[in-house]
Amino acid sequence: MADKSNKKEFQKVSSSPTRPPKESASTSFDVARLFEGPAAVDNSADTAASGLDDKLRQAYFWIVNNAIISPFYDIEYNEVPPTTFQIGDQKTNFTLPTAQSYSSFVLLPLLTLAVRRRCLFVGGPGRGKTASAILMGVLAGYSLTEIRRSIQHGQPEMTVTDLLGNPIPSDLMKAGSMEEVRISWRRWLGMRVKIIDEYNRIPTRTQSALLTVLADNYAEVLDQIYECPEAAWYLTANDDAGGGTYQVIEALQDRIDVVVHALHFNTRFIRDLLMRIEAGISPEKMVPESIIFTEQELDQINREIVQIPISDDLMRRIEFFASHFEFFESAAEQLEYKTKDNVKLSGLDLGHLMGEATGTDQVKDLGSQTRNGLSVRAIMTCLIFAKAITYFRGEKEVSFEDFRQMLPFVLHDKLAQYSDSPFFEQGHNSVYRVDRVGWIRALFDLSSSEFDRIGLGAEDIVGELSAEFEKGLDGLSEKETRKRLANIESAIGKMVESRKVYGHLFDDLLKLKYLHQRYTNYLIWLQWSQGK
Numbered sequence: 328m329a330d331k332s333n334k335k336e337f338q339k340v341s342s343s344p345t346r347p348p349k350e351s352a353s354t355s356f357d358v359a360r361l362f363e364g365p366a367a368v369d370n371s372a373d374t375a376a377s378g379l380d381d382k383l384r385q386a387y388f389w390i391v392n393n394a395i396i397s398p399f400y401d402i403e404y405n406e407v408p409p410t411t412f413q414i415g416d417q418k419t420n421f422t423l424p425t426a427q428s429y430s431s432f433v434l435l436p437l438l439t440l441a442v443r444r445r446c447l448f449v450g451g452p453g454r455g456k457t458a459s460a461i462l463m464g465v466l467a468g469y470s471l472t473e474i475r476r477s478i479q480h481g482q483p484e485m486t487v488t489d490l491l492g493n494p495i496p497s498d499l500m501k502a503g504s505m506e507e508v509r510i511s512w513r514r515w516l517g518m519r520v521k522i523i524d525e526y527n528r529i530p531t532r533t534q535s536a537l538l539t540v541l542a543d544n545y546a547e548v549l550d551q552i553y554e555c556p557e558a559a560w561y562l563t564a565n566d567d568a569g570g571g572t573y574q575v576i577e578a579l580q581d582r583i584d585v586v587v588h589a590l591h592f593n594t595r596f597i598r599d600l601l602m603r604i605e606a607g608i609s610p611e612k613m614v615p616e617s618i619i620f621t622e623q624e625l626d627q628i629n630r631e632i633v634q635i636p637i638s639d640d641l642m643r644r645i646e647f648f649a650s651h652f653e654f655f656e657s658a659a660e661q662l663e664y665k666t667k668d669n670v671k672l673s674g675l676d677l678g679h680l681m682g683e684a685t686g687t688d689q690v691k692d693l694g695s696q697t698r699n700g701l702s703v704r705a706i707m708t709c710l711i712f713a714k715a716i717t718y719f720r721g722e723k724e725v726s727f728e729d730f731r732q733m734l735p736f737v738l739h740d741k742l743a744q745y746s747d748s749p750f751f752e753q754g755h756n757s758v759y760r761v762d763r764v765g766w767i768r769a770l771f772d773l774s775s776s777e778f779d780r781i782g783l784g785a786e787d788i789v790g791e792l793s794a795e796f797e798k799g800l801d802g803l804s805e806k807e808t809r810k811r812l813a814n815i816e817s818a819i820g821k822m823v824e825s826r827k828v829y830g831h832l833f834d835d836l837l838k839l840k841y842l843h844q845r846y847t848n849y850l851i852w853l854q855w856s857q858g859k
Contacts, residue, residue, distance in 0.1 A: 338615045341392070345384040346427055346721050379628050380721050383441060386466055386618040387719075390433050394462060394610035395455055396596045400428040401764075402716075402732045417755060427720070435587045435736055436463050436561065438715040440520070440620075441628045444708065445541060445560040445582060447526075447740075450589025452565055457524055458611065459589075460561035464520040465614045467559070468621060474522070477515035481528035483572050487536045490529075491516065491546045492553070510551045516540065519558045519622065526562045526579075528572040538579045584708045586739035588764075628718075635714040637725045640784060645709070645730065647783060647831050648774040651693040652742065653700025654833040655680070662836065667699050678747055689749045691777075693770055694830050696750050698743040705741040712737055727775075735767040742767065788818050789835045796842050800849050805857075808850045815843045 391397055403409075404426040412421040432455075439446040440463050448456035457478070464474035479490060488494075492512035502508045515521060521540075523529075529537065540546050541560060546553040562583065564575075602608070620628075637645075657680050658669040670677050677698050681689075689695045712733040717725045746760045759766035778784065792815060819839055822832055 338613055339389075339393070340385050340615050340617055341388040343378075343381050343385065344721075345381055345388055348721060377627055377631065379624055379631065380718050382618065382620070382624075383437065383628065383719050384721075386620075387429070387433060387437055389615065389618055390437075390462060391430055394614075395433060395459055396592070396599055397430040397432045397455075397590070398593050398596065399430050399432065399590050400424060401431050402429040402434060404428050404720075404728060404732075417758070431736060432459065432587055432589060434716070434719070435585050436460065437466075438712060438719060439463070439561070439585060440467060440559045441625070441719070442632055442711050442715050443519075443557045443559050443625075443629060444584040444711070445562070447583045447586045448561065448563045448589055449586060450565070454589035454592070456563040456589050457522070460520075460522045460524075460563065461611050462614065463559065463561060464518075464522065465611055466619055467520045467625065468619055469518065469520065471611055473518075474520070477518055478522045478524055479515060481523065481525035481572075483528060483530060485529050485533050487533050488548065490533055490536055491540070491548050494549055506550070508549055508551065510548050510553070512546065512548075512553045516546050516553055516555050519556055519625070521558050521560050523560070523562045525564060527564045527575050531573055531576060534573070534576050534579050538576065538582065541579070542582050580740060581702070581704070583740060585712065585736045587736060632711070632714050632718045635717050635723070635725060637710070637713070641725060641727060641730065643784065643787065643790070644727070644775055644778055646834075647778045648771055649701050649706055650834045651770075651774060651830040652697045654694055654828070654830040656828060662833070662840075665833065667697075671699070678745065681745065681747075690753060692829055693774060693777075696745055696748045696766075696770065698745045701738070701741065705738060709734060709737045731768060731771050734771050735764040738767050739763055742770075783831075789838055792818065792842055793838065796845065800845075803849065803853075805850065805853055808846055808853065812843060812846050812850070815839050815846070 403422060403424040405424055406426040409425045410423045413419065414421050436446050436448075436459055448459065450456060461471070461474050461478075464477075465471060469477075479485075490513070492510045495509045495511055498508045523537070526534075526537070536546070540555060544555045544557065546555065653666050653668065655667045655670055655677075656665055658665045658667065658673075667677060670680060681695065709730070713725045713730040716733055717723075717729045720729070722729070744760070744763070744766065751757050751760055759769060792811075795811065819836060822836060828836075
């Protein structure tokens with residue numbers, strides 16, 4: 328007989344606020360404020376006005392406290408220096424965070440629901456990948472029956488019509504043209520939570536059809552189109568390398584926004600399993616109504632997340648980090664084509680060419696650790712998930728740590744590691760050949776250290792010249808235009824004095840060339856308009 332007290336405790340939701348807001352720096356009234364004029368409008372406060380960020384946290388804590396046994400606080404935050412231990416022969420740092428920290432296995436799927444992106448669970452069978460995805464569907468307001476029936480189970484025999492829908496047989500017999508054939512579309516296409524189990528067991532041709540739905544939100548069968556709503560996607564795979572019965576096509580793998588590892592089961596929690604057996608508890612059947620989101624609430628959360636600001640200082644650090652990876656000096660003669668993507672298109676082996684690279688420090692150059700650069704899609708995903716975790720934490724602006732914590736899960740499958748880089752032979756860096764989360768986080772830390780070392784936070788000549796240009800060209804005189812052209816040429820001259828070019832200089836030089844060309848075109852037009 329089920330223990331009712333256990334079930335009642337199981338449905339307990341954390342009290343609000345789950346993360347008490349920080350007190351304002353000044354809470355006392357100052358009479359001088361009466362003479363400051365109209366009150367300034369603080370748009371950043373609007374993002375927390377709905378209180379939905381706290382509802383997200385309540386959902387998170389209910390899941391980690393009751394539904395999914397995931398005692399792994401791998402997304403760490405600290406308000407004061409933490410207590411740290413060194414363990415094992417490799418002197419691994421074991422840290423006890425001093426601020427509210429989180430389990431990536433629960434938090435990343437929840438943020439995926441909030442921003443309607445695509446999450447891939449990887450890990451061995453029976454580690455809760457599908458169960459976590461199902462919980463996300465229940466939180467989105469679907470019944471357990473709807474969610475389970477909508478799951479698409481990857482299998483080698485799956486056809487396009489199995490995935491998307493079938494033409495109505497009677498229409499095939501009567502139709503005079505393809506336009507007259509109606510399609511019986513699969514119900515899962517219209518859902519706002521979509522689950523694809525073992526997506527790497529789906530045949531290549533069917534993967535292409537899945538890609539269209541996942542990337543472009545429409546399905547196509549016999550020239551008939553079904554428009555799908557914006558949705559959060561959850562895909563699972565037992566193989567972290569993207570293998571399986573069928574190799575995942577590159578375009579489909581590239582559309583995955585975040586990758587989450589299903590970590591091992593901690594045996595000190597076996598008693599919790601026993602309690603569930605004895606009490607007859609099934610987490611997905613006992614989700615409290617108070618943490619289930621309506622469609623309107625999820626839309627509101629998405630809008631509020633987008634409005635979270637990122638400071639100019641952090642954006643500059645993000646630009647610097649992203650600039651390291653694409654540049655490859657041996658790829659071409661013209662500067663614009665000196666990229667790793669150009670090497671890939673040529674069909675030559677990047678590793679062989681890297682071995683011939685001279686001039687730059689291969690340990691210091693972060694770009695030497697990767698086989699590719701960052702796509703526009705990857706950069707945009709980094710930004711939206713940084714905003715998402717900031718919103719989830721109830722903060723008003725993305726912090727350095729917010730971006731740092733989200734980066735490994737977004738770039739997990741986006742940065743292709745060049746494991747023969749000399750960097751991995753230094754000290755204990757060889758572990759990063761296996762630990763992709765730690766490697767990407769280390770990349771960002773090294774980038775930030777280099778950013779500070781060369782003083783880019785204090786001086787940004789490219790940023791200054793760009794800001795000057797962004798003010799517009801209307802009314803700019805010929806004399807001022809020539810002066811700005813000379814300033815750009817002077818800046819380029821200083822940059823190339825060292826003769827060594829790293830990724831950030833590559834992007835800076837091309838930005839200055841862009842500005843130079845815009846001013847040149849304007850100068851030509853200005854001279855023509857004045858009859859010169």
